[in-house]
Amino acid sequence: MQFTETSVRDATIIDPTPHADARGRFMRAWCLEEFADHGITFAPVQANMGFSTKRGTVRGMHFQGAPASEAKLVRCTRGAMFDVVLDLRPESPSYRSWHGVELSGENGRMLYLPEGCAHGYQTLEADTEMHYMTSAFYTPSAVRGARFDDPAFGIVWPLAVSEISEQDRNWPLAGRMPGIAERDRCLTA
Numbered sequence: 001m002q003f004t005e006t007s008v009r010d011a012t013i014i015d016p017t018p019h020a021d022a023r024g025r026f027m028r029a030w031c032l033e034e035f036a037d038h039g040i041t042f043a044p045v046q047a048n049m050g051f052s053t054k055r056g057t058v059r060g061m062h063f064q065g066a067p068a069s070e071a072k073l074v075r076c077t078r079g080a081m082f083d084v085v086l087d088l089r090p091e092s093p094s095y096r097s098w099h100g101v102e103l104s105g106e107n108g109r110m111l112y113l114p115e116g117c118a119h120g121y122q123t124l125e126a127d128t129e130m131h132y133m134t135s136a137f138y139t140p141s142a143v144r145g146a147r148f149d150d151p152a153f154g155i156v157w158p159l160a161v162s163e164i165s166e167q168d169r170n171w172p173l174a175g176r177m178p179g180i181a182e183r184d185r186c187l188t189a
Contacts, residue, residue, distance in 0.1 A: 001014050001015065001016055001017060001028060001031070001034055002014070002015040002017065003038040003040075006085065006099040006101070007094060007097055007099045008085050008086075008087045008092075008094045008097055008098065008099045008117065009087065009089075009092050009093055009094045009114075010040075010114040011085040011087075011099055011111065011112060011113055011114060011117060012038070012040060012111070012112040013101055013109060013110070013111055013112075014073075014109065014110040014111070014112060015107075015108070015109050015110075016028065016029070016108040016109070016110075018108065027108055029075065029110070030042075030044070030073060030133065035112075040112060042071055042073060042112065042135060043135060044073065044133035044134060044135060045134065045135060045136065045137055046133065046134045046136075046137055046138060047131065047132070047133045047134075048131070048132055048133075048134070048138075049077075049129065049130065049131050049132075050129070050130045050132075051127070051128070051129045051130075052123045052127075052128050052129075052163070053126060053127060054123065054126055054162045054163050055123055055124065055125055055126045055128075055159065055162060056122065056123065056159040056160055056161055056162030056163065057122065057123045057128075057161075057162055057163040057164070058120065058121070058122045058148050058157065058161050058163070058164045058168065059120060059121055059122075059164075059165070059168065060084065060118065060119055060120015060121060060145070060148055060168060061084070061086050061118035061119065061120040061145055061146040061147070061148055061155075061168075061171070062118060062119055062120065062143070062144070062145050062168075063088065063116070063117065063118040063119065063144050063145070063146075064136060064138075064139055064142040064143060064144065065142045065143075065144050066142075067142075068136050068137070068139035068141075068142035069115040069116060069136065069142075070115060070134040070135050070136035071112070071113060071114050071115050071134070071135040071136075072112070072113045072119055072132050072133065072134050072135075073110055073111075073112050073113075073132060073133045074103065074110060074111045074112075074113065074119065074121075074130060074131075074132040075103055075108070075109070075110040075111075075130065075131050075132070076103035076104050076105055076109075076128065076129070076130050076131075077105055077129045077130065077131050078105045078127065078128060078129040079104065079105060079123060079124070079125040079126070079127055079128030079129060080102060080103070080104035080105070080106075080123070080124040080125045080128060081102070081103050081104070081121045081122060081123050081124055081128050081130060082100050082101075082102055082121060082122045082124055082157065082158050082159075083100065083101055083102075083103045083111045083119075083120075083121045084098055084099070084100045084119070084120045084121060084122075084155055085098060085099050085111060085113045085117050085118075085119060086098045086117060086118040086119075086120070086146060086153055086155070087116070087117050088116055088117060088118055088146065089116035089117070092116070096152065096153060096174070098153055098154075098155050100155070100156075102124065103121075103130070104124075105129075115135070118144075118145070118146045119132075120148055120155075120168075122157050122158065122159060122161070124158065124159065144171075145167070145168065145171035146171055146172075146174065147169075147170075147171045147172065147173055147174075148161075148164065148168060148169075148171075150173050150174050152173065152174035152175065153174065
C-alpha cells in the first residue's frame with residue numbers, strides 16, 4: 001500500500017498495490033503492521049456499508065463526540081464517490097480545513113480519518129456503494145454533524161446535490177456547534 005498525507009493533519013490517502021492476473025486482482029484493504037509502520041494506530045471494531053442509488057447524493061458531515069470519538073477507514077466498493085474529511089479538532093494546525101478525494105470501486109483507494117474529524121461524501125455515479133470501518137462502536141447519543149454547505153468550511157462538492165437527508169441538511173452551522181463556537185470566540189478575543 002502507498003500512504004499519502006493530506007492537508008488535514010493525520011488524515012491519509014491509502015492506495016492499494018494490487019496483484020493482477022487473468023482472473024482479476026487481489027489487494028490488501030487493511031493491515032495492522034503496515035498502518036503502524038506509517039504512524040497510524042487503527043484498530044477497527046465495527047464495519048458499515050452504505051448504498052446510494054442517485055448520482056449527486058450527499059451524506060455527511062458526520063462524527064461522534066467524546067467519549068465515543070472514532071477514526072474511520074473509508075473505501076468505495078462499487079461506483080465512485082468524492083470523500084471528504086473535515087478537521088474539527090480545535091488544537092489541530094489544520095482546524096476547520098477539509099480534504100476531498102475520489103474513491104471508486106475501480107481505483108480501490110481508501111481514506112483514513114483520525115478521531116475528531118467529520119466525514120461526508122457525494123456519489124459521482126448512480127448505484128454507489130461504500131464500506132468503512134470504525135475504531136469505536138456506533139453510539140446514538142454521541143452522533144454529531146456539521147452542515148455540508150457551511151460557508152465557515154467552504155467544502156466544494158463536485159456536483160449539484162441531488163439527494164440529502166433532512167438531518168444532514170439541518171446540522172448546525174459552525175458558529176452554533178459546541179466546541180467550534182467557543183474556540184472561534186477565543187481566536188477573535
